[in-house]
Amino acid sequence: MLLVLPLIARLRTMTKIAPQHAETGSDTNHSQAIDTILNSLDALVYVSDLDTYDLLYLNDYGVSVWGEAKGKKCYQVLQSAQHSPCQFCTNPKLLDEKGNPAGVHVWEFQNTQNGRWYQCRDQAIHWTDGRLVRIEIATDITERKQMEQALIEAKSTAERLADTDELTQLYNRRAFFNLGRQIAQQTAQPLAFIMFDIDHFKRINDRWGHAMGDAALIHIARLTQTKLRTNDILARLGGEEFGLILPNTHHEQAWQVAESIRHGFDTQPLQLNGHSIHCTASFGISSLVLPQINHPDEAQTLLETLFNNADQAMMQAKRAGRNQVCDAV
Known part of the structure; x- marks a missing residue:
């Protein structure tokens, strides 16, 4: 997953810098290529407006786990019984003191809707219309967290027995x-x-x-x-x-x-x-x-x-x- 964000940025750049006289079919091919890559990932990828929280993109993995997102806010789709922005939202961490994108923020979180653990890579980027959006790639790490918890419990048991x-x-x-x-x-x-x-x-x-x-x-x-x-x-x-x-x-x-x-x-x-x-x-x-x-x-x-x-x-x-x-x- 370390290569996903640079790949997305590269693909978006390729689209942006395409010659103005390029055929519409070429732009369509680029868009389809990006969509194919994102929908092939075994991870959640979504884009939401940094200010309004409107979901602008949700890949097939996200739809299969959380359902359709059209016309909804990110917290309405991805979290349970959430009617306003999440208290744990990382949006404030994605911009520097001047309001510019601050790079990638990596964190781990247990989803409130399905109870599974995810490693999230969040980043603020400029969308195609110039506004700032949040892109998140979340990989399911539930099995790893369960193993970590089992190791913690085993260590605690060993210490207690000692x-x-x-x-x-x-x-x-x-x-x-x-x-x-x-x-x-x-x-x-x-x-x-x-x-x-x-x-x-x-x-x-x-x-x-x-x-x-x-x-x-x-x-x-x-x-x-x-x-x-x-x-x-x-x-x-x-x-x-x-x-x-x-x-x-x-x-x-x-x-x-x-x-x-x-x-x-x-x-x-x-x-x-x-x-x-x-x-x-x-x-x-x-x-x-x-x-x-x-x-x-x-x-x-x-x-x-x-x-x-x-x-x-x-x-x-x-x-x-x-x-x-x-x-x-």
Whole structure:
């Protein structure tokens, strides 16, 4: 399609510069040649008055898709339920500040009448009677747009899967720390970490099998989600270990959240296939008020400190008898 506009211009020029003594039949042949070329294109070609929007020409492709155009405005034929010039009309972009043709404007658009995508090449030219008109060549690119959308969705899915624990559909360890680094930029905001580990999880696997162990992990994940706000970050860090990042949360609030989750585990066993599996967990909490972060490495160091402190507190809870919440020292 890159050659179409120059070709049209050349054909029109050839017609304009034909000798004055040329036979009428020669002019007719030129006109028929141009018409044959335009009607052979697998693309819309139309011409409309730049001021009145009257359609002056519509090739066979356009007629086959949008219908006859005689006596109509371009927006009445080419768009759906349009009774005035389109808000997205590119006419103002086709002229320079002096009102002269400004060259070709290329854009993509989803037609409001048939829903298909088109790449449009618009240009202002002088018509045979001297007035300025708009010529547009629109090529159907629907299949390309569908492929592009499929690639975007595939990329989004791949990114989501890269950040998602396959079993529980929670964030994974990678996402946990990536999101944590972003949150660490919020200077002067309180931030809390909660780490918890399911107590004696190996016993569940040994007694009930790994399928039941997986069900228990999912059960724990779902119970925890019911206790959280939308901006809290819950992740499965590996095995039976989970992490929570609580933005804008003071230590006392984090303790209440941890205790609520712990109580939920203790009082709501997993019921599956006629079996009741009682799960408890040990919790560790660390918190701080975020300092000014001047370098990404500082955010990483801060997160590692919070993580390690919460992990140590969790180990303290295990040593103290499990099924409890402990603070970082």
